[in-house]
Amino acid sequence: xxxxxxxxxxxxxxxxxxxxxxxxxxxxxxxxxxxxxxxxxxxxxxxxxxxxxxxxxxxxxxxxxxxxxxxxxxxxxxxxxxxxxxxxxxxxxxxxxxxxxxxxxxxxxxxxxxxxxxxxxxxxxxxxxxxxxxxxxxxxxxxxxxxxxxxxxxxxxxxxxxxxxxxxxxxxxxxxxxxxxxxxxxxxxxxxxxxxxxxxxxxxxxxxxxxxxxxxxxxxxxxxxxxxxxxxxxxxxxxxxxxxxxxxxxxxxxxxxxxxxxxxxx
Amino acid sequence: xxxxxxxxxxxxxxxxxxxxxxxxxxxxxxxxxxxxxxxxxxxxxxxxxxxxxxxxxxxxxxxxxxxxxxxxxxxxxxxxxxxxxxxxxxxxxxxxxxxxxxxxxxxxxxxxxxxxxxxxxxxxxxxxxxxxxxxxxxxxxxxxxxxxxxxxxxxxxxxxxxxxxxxxxxxxxxxxxxxxxxxxxxxxxxxxxxxxxxxxxxxxxxxxxxxxxxxxxxxxxxxxxxxxxxxxxxxxxxxxxxxxxxxxxxxxxxxxxxxxxxxxxx
Amino acid sequence: xxxxxxxxxxxxxxxxxxxxxxxxxxxxxxxxxxxxxxxxxxxxxxxxxxxxxxxxxxxxxxxxxxxxxxxxxxxxxxxxxxxxxxxxxxxxxxxxxxxxxxxxxxxxxxxxxxxxxxxxxxxxxxxxxxxxxxxxxxxxxxxxxxxxxxxxxxxxxxxxxxxxxxxxxxxxxxxxxxxxxxxxxxxxxxxxxxxxxxxxxxxxxxxxxxxxxxxxxxxxxxxxxxxxxxxxxxxxxxxxxxxxxxxxxxxxxxxxxxxxxxxxxx
Numbered sequence: 135x136x137x138x139x140x141x142x143x144x145x146x147x148x149x150x151x152x153x154x155x156x157x158x159x160x161x162x163x164x165x166x167x168x169x170x171x172x173x174x175x176x177x178x179x180x181x182x183x184x185x186x187x188x189x190x191x192x193x194x195x196x197x198x199x200x201x202x203x204x205x206x207x208x209x210x211x212x213x214x215x216x217x218x219x220x221x222x223x224x225x226x227x228x229x230x231x232x233x234x235x236x237x238x239x240x241x242x243x244x245x246x247x248x249x250x251x252x253x254x255x256x257x258x259x260x261x262x263x264x265x266x267x268x269x270x271x272x273x274x275x276x277x278x279x280x281x282x283x284x285x286x287x288x289x290x291x292x293x294x295x296x297x298x299x300x301x302x303x304x305x306x307x308x309x310x311x312x313x314x315x316x317x318x319x320x321x322x323x324x325x326x327x328x329x330x331x332x333x334x335x336x337x338x339x340x341x342x343x344x345x346x347x348x349x350x351x352x353x354x355x356x357x358x359x360x361x362x363x364x365x366x367x368x369x370x371x372x373x374x375x376x377x378x379x380x381x382x383x384x385x386x387x388x389x390x391x392x393x394x395x396x397x398x399x400x
Numbered sequence: 401x402x403x404x405x406x407x408x409x410x411x412x413x414x415x416x417x418x419x420x421x422x423x424x425x426x427x428x429x430x431x432x433x434x435x436x437x438x439x440x441x442x443x444x445x446x447x448x449x450x451x452x453x454x455x456x457x458x459x460x461x462x463x464x465x466x467x468x469x470x471x472x473x474x475x476x477x478x479x480x481x482x483x484x485x486x487x488x489x490x491x492x493x494x495x496x497x498x499x500x501x502x503x504x505x506x507x508x509x510x511x512x513x514x515x516x517x518x519x520x521x522x523x524x525x526x527x528x529x530x531x532x533x534x535x536x537x538x539x540x541x542x543x544x545x546x547x548x549x550x551x552x553x554x555x556x557x558x559x560x561x562x563x564x565x566x567x568x569x570x571x572x573x574x575x576x577x578x579x580x581x582x583x584x585x586x587x588x589x590x591x592x593x594x595x596x597x598x599x600x601x602x603x604x605x606x607x608x609x610x611x612x613x614x615x616x617x618x619x620x621x622x623x624x625x626x627x628x629x630x631x632x633x634x635x636x637x638x639x640x641x642x643x644x645x646x647x648x649x650x651x652x653x654x655x656x657x658x659x660x661x662x663x664x665x666x
Numbered sequence: 667x668x669x670x671x672x673x674x675x676x677x678x679x680x681x682x683x684x685x686x687x688x689x690x691x692x693x694x695x696x697x698x699x700x701x702x703x704x705x706x707x708x709x710x711x712x713x714x715x716x717x718x719x720x721x722x723x724x725x726x727x728x729x730x731x732x733x734x735x736x737x738x739x740x741x742x743x744x745x746x747x748x749x750x751x752x753x754x755x756x757x758x759x760x761x762x763x764x765x766x767x768x769x770x771x772x773x774x775x776x777x778x779x780x781x782x783x784x785x786x787x788x789x790x791x792x793x794x795x796x797x798x799x800x801x802x803x804x805x806x807x808x809x810x811x812x813x814x815x816x817x818x819x820x821x822x823x824x825x826x827x828x829x830x831x832x833x834x835x836x837x838x839x840x841x842x843x844x845x846x847x848x849x850x851x852x853x854x855x856x857x858x859x860x861x862x863x864x865x866x867x868x869x870x871x872x873x874x875x876x877x878x879x880x881x882x883x884x885x886x887x888x889x890x891x892x893x894x895x896x897x898x899x900x901x902x903x904x905x906x907x908x909x910x911x912x913x914x915x916x917x918x919x920x921x922x923x924x925x926x927x928x929x930x931x932x
Contacts, residue, residue, distance in 0.1 A: 165717070166432045166698045166701045166717070166719075167701040167702050167705050167717050168702065169432045169433040169474075170433050170434065170436060170437060170598060170599065170702060171702060173433050173598035173599075174597060174598050174643065174644075174647070177595075177596050177597065177598060177643065178596065178642075178643045178644075183598065184503070185431070185432070185433050185473070185474055186474070186503070186507070187432075187474055187476070188474070188475045188476050188477070188509075189477070190475075190509040191475070191507045191508075191509050191510065194507060194508065194509075195506075195507060198506065207717070208701075208717055208718070208719055208720070209720045209722075209723070210476075210719070210720050210742075210744050211720070211721070211744055212476050212477055212478075212744075237716070237718070240727075240730065241718070241723045241726060241727060242723075242726065243720075243722040243723050243726075244723065329709075330709050330710065330921070331706060331709065332702060332705035332706050332709060332715065333702065333705075375918070376710075376917065376918025376919070376921040376922055377706065377709065377710045377917050377918065377920075377921040378706075378710075378913065378914035378915060378916065378917030378918040378921070379914055379918055381644065381706070381914075381917070382644035382645055382647075382648055382914055383644060384644065385642060385643050385644030385647070386641070386642025386643065386644040386645055387642070388643075389596070389642040389643040389644070390642055432698045435698045435699040435740075436699050436700065436702060436703060436864060436865065439699050439864035439865075440863060440864050440909065440910075440913070443861075443862050443863065443864060443909065444862065444908075444909045444910075449864065450769070451697070451698070451699050451739070451740055452740070452769070452773070453698075453740055453742070454740070454741045454742050454743070454775075455743070456741075456775040457741070457773045457774075457775050457776065460773060460774065460775075461772075461773060464772065476742075478742050478743055478744075647910065648910035648911055648913075648914055649910060650910065651908065651909050651910030651913070652907070652908025652909065652910040652911055653908070654909075655862070655908040655909045655910070656908055
């Protein structure tokens with residue numbers, strides 16, 4: 135079944151309101167490029183970020199966290215050990231966790247590492263079309279990566295991957311597609327300016343973790359986080375600002391959307 | 401004795417003026433989330449930041465620096481070696497150094513590591529209430545951490561820690577409290593928006609290092625840095641901007657305050 | 667021969683237009699302070715940044731990249747292995763690569779490491795006066811570093827280094843100087859505000875990589891990237907904004923310059 139979700143649906147605002155109220159602690163194992171931006175996005179939406187990426191602490195910290203993000207952007211030997219431990223702890227303790235397989239497909243080493251992490255049963259996988267196609271393809275014997283693929287070209291792969299791994303897969307692109315292997319939710323909107331700013335996809339992965347932390351309907355929660363980013367991007371892009379101003383406006387819009395988020399009428 | 405310090409006291413502006421004039425080199429061993437923000441804050445106030453966090457260089461670089469910051473945010477095996485070496489070199493060469501025990505109490509490993517670093521006699525410890533309470537409590541046999549504690553609840557712990565370690569302890573919160581174990585200086589002001597931006601506390605730790613580098617009165621210098629942040633936060637928050645705009649304004653206000661800082665009349 | 671290059675020369679706009687059209691993939695091995703800023707600068711000018719800094723992947727990724735940046739800001743044991751591998755792969759596969767020797771001269775370890783990397787024949791070396799003087803001096807038996815040197819004091823060293831290493835050397839300062847060992851191009855302009863923002867020099871190194879990726883005239887390409895930064899800095903500084911606003915405006919101006927860049931008339 136194909137459906138569509140946007141900010142206009144009051145359930146999205148209600149989910150964001152829940153993030154603001156519960157202030158879930160999100161344990162982020164992410165990369166050096168987007169760590170600050172990711173933390174600020176989580177603070178803007180009302181969640182509580184913490185980045186603990188060393189091998190000694192990442193498993194212990196998972197127990198305190200409401201959800202975990204594992205983003206493969208800038209791997210290092212120690213980060214990989216920490217990520218393995220966090221993913222295993224999340225799986226073991228029933229914490230939802232999001233895998234963001236940055237660059238998978240293009241690079242052998244992380245493609246293998248991502249396949250290994252998939253065994254720890256991520257709750258959500260979020261990536262662009264080529265990353266998702268690669269992850270699905272590694273299931274189906276070495277399918278190549280097309281970094282120029284549009285998100286709609288990855289719907290079949292996303293569905294296959296979600297079905298095989300019993301997880302939700304979110305493909306980011308002009309339209310975001312989120313699937314649990316059966317249903318597909320399309321999330322339209324956003325702005326091309328989002329691709330001119332590093333880390334918008336990575337920060338969406340973190341926001342998905344925050345939504346999944348407060349809502350057990352994983353398919354909806356992941357799509358709601360996407361819908362939030364799409365409307366914030368759209369509003370921040372109005373007036374066609376330069377990339378510096380756009381970054382500031384995007385954070386402001388996320389903050390304003392969270393501040394004004396309302397629960398569903400009883 | 402309890403006193404209060406704010407920007408209205410011309411000695412704060414004079415200390416900031418001294419930072420701008422001396423441009424002290426601050427050797428920052430900090431975390432991947434706040435490194436850029438910290439460097440930009442130090443540049444805005446007129447200090448000279450340098451981040452050297454590898455084991456081969458951190459001790460040597462301490463000798464060139466006017467002060468050292470050790471922030472435990474994102475530890476790694478190599479950063480820990482580098483931090484131990486920098487702290488030992490600072491202690492050995494008489495350089496002031498600031499310990500920012502991010503997350504101590506909540507995580508066993510860094511709690512032990514912070515206790516070890518305390519043996520290298522930090523000049524200032526800056527943390528939030530629960531971090532300071534934990535550090536003091538580890539002195540007093542395993543006192544727990546309350547991450548929801550207000551800064552005034554940590555005054556007793558801060559005083560105990562400062563007294564036991566012969567250092568100054570700065571507790572950040574709605575009101576900042578700075579103590580040398582005998583006197584307590586309260587620094588009111590600021591804005592709740594500062595908690596919606598990652599790294600304001602971490603950057604304050606760096607600013608304290610800059611002030612301590614140019615003023616031998618450590619208690620006053622640490623409180624003056626806090627007073628600077630409080631007034632900058634207050635001014636940046638006027639008009640209640642979104643979190644993106646607030647971050648820009650905070651940096652602008654720090655820059656303007658430094659530009660206009662004046663020595664005491666002779 | 668001494669010449670001057672500024673944005674007024676339509677060849678600079680044409681080179682930037684080429685960056686926007688070709689969207690070269692720039693493999694950045696850089697530091698934790700400037701990684702986000704560097705990525706956003708590359709996106710603003712129209713290039714495609716990717717930060718892959720682990721030992722397992724950096725050589726493989728070099729083959730996919732149009733150019734490589736190696737910036738020594740925050741070294742670590744693993745980053746050094748990755749940098750060696752990337753530099754060797756760039757040299758072996760004929761990819762242009764830029765060496766940014768941050769802090770060389772002041773610190774023994776990285777001075778030795780930079781000397782080692784020079785053996786892998788960088789296409790461009792970009793640094794401030796003291797870094798370039800130190801690199802050249804290490805050729806000429808231990809000449810010291812003067813961190814307060816102006817860029818014009820480093821012209822002789824830059825020429826010597828470029829000649830000895832058969833590379834282009836770009837010295838950043840009030841005026842930038844770019845030389846291939848024979849000709850020297852002066853690039854005036856810019857703003858003192860650029861020194862109040864961390865990472866402008868590091869990001870220029872990345873922009874040089876992007877320009878060198880699309881233009882075989884290395885001397886011109888490096889000077890053109892400098893000319894772009896000078897004009898963007900000048901425009902962003904008009905009105906004398908605070909350091910926070912300046913950072914936003916600089917990114918906006920880089921974006922606007924790229925958007926409006928035109929090829930040479932046929």
